[in-house]
Amino acid sequence: MQDSFWHNHYHLEPYYVNGRGYDQYRPAYELGWTAAEKYPGDFASITPLLEAQWGRVSGASLLDWRQVVGAAHAAWERVRSAEPAAALPxxxxxxxxxxxxxxxxxxxxxxxxxxxxxxxxxxxxxxxxxxxxxxxxxxxxxxxxxxxxxxxxxxxxxxxxxxxxxxxxxxxxxxxxxxxxxxxxxxxxxxxxxxxxxxxxxxxxxxxxxxxxxxxxxxxxxxxxxxxxxxxxxxx
The missing domain is CATH 1.20.1260.10 (Ferritin, core subunit, four-helix bundle)
Structure with a gap:
């Protein structure tokens, strides 16, 4: 579900750079949504840990951590705030x-x-x-x-x-x-x-x-x- 959501929305994010495919951001999204379920605390407290992991999990992505941290944060935040939201009035x-x-x-x-x-x-x-x-x-x-x-x-x-x-x-x-x-x-x-x-x-x-x-x-x-x-x- 997370993968499908970000595949359809990644190009609408402020950190997206025109011409970059979803494959360049996907490992960061996965890192973020996995971390939200795996580690306690806020995103700032786990950022150094995720940065250290990026080189190992980046796969085919050619982007460095600075270019994808926004994607990881967005995916982490979406999982953490996944409680059903009331429909907008x-x-x-x-x-x-x-x-x-x-x-x-x-x-x-x-x-x-x-x-x-x-x-x-x-x-x-x-x-x-x-x-x-x-x-x-x-x-x-x-x-x-x-x-x-x-x-x-x-x-x-x-x-x-x-x-x-x-x-x-x-x-x-x-x-x-x-x-x-x-x-x-x-x-x-x-x-x-x-x-x-x-x-x-x-x-x-x-x-x-x-x-x-x-x-x-x-x-x-x-x-x-x-x-x-x-x-x-x-x-x-």
Missing amino acids: RPQLLAVVQGLQRLNLQTVKSLQIAAAQTPQGLLQQVLGRHGQDFESASRELTREFTLESTAAGGRSFAGSLLRGWEAIKAAMGPHTDQSLLDASEEAERILLLAYGVALRESLPEAAHSLLQRQAMAVQRSIEALHWLRTCMPGGI
Whole structure:
């Protein structure tokens, strides 16, 4: 069960690095979920022990301990907090979804800003298509959760998520295609992290499935931007 969960969620974690497969993190997850059942105490007290074990259990992973300690901690924490959680109350669920809905629209705006400052070409087409996808995701959340009546409940959640995006927006000026691509990818990463935070909540199954599907779409968009940067240097 733990293996399946992390296989489906590892790319939503803040320590994930684009392009790394699950096999690079899996030994750390297993180390963490095993340690949660094997050793008493908090994670900090067993960290030196786990670090000493990493070289022996890392298997095919090419990552060092500093690159996977977050994964081990996350797996340890998930086991330790595995007691059945009460379902998220409806008002809180709507507040979380409202935050994602608004952040999707803010990401659309950031991509529009970037697209307006790059000449017509592949980059502009990709940013425009991503913007349409995020706008569709926002509409889907509004439709599925009837969000028109939940604006007040979502303000604090949305405000906390948008701080990083506002910083990106403020930094966007008449830069190069490369810097606009970087800023656009960063905006999408903030959106993906927001989905990761939401998916850690005790969501109803249908809501979890919908948000996970949208999160996977954001991940694919990020991978497309990453490919555009690495495979078409100077040709954007």
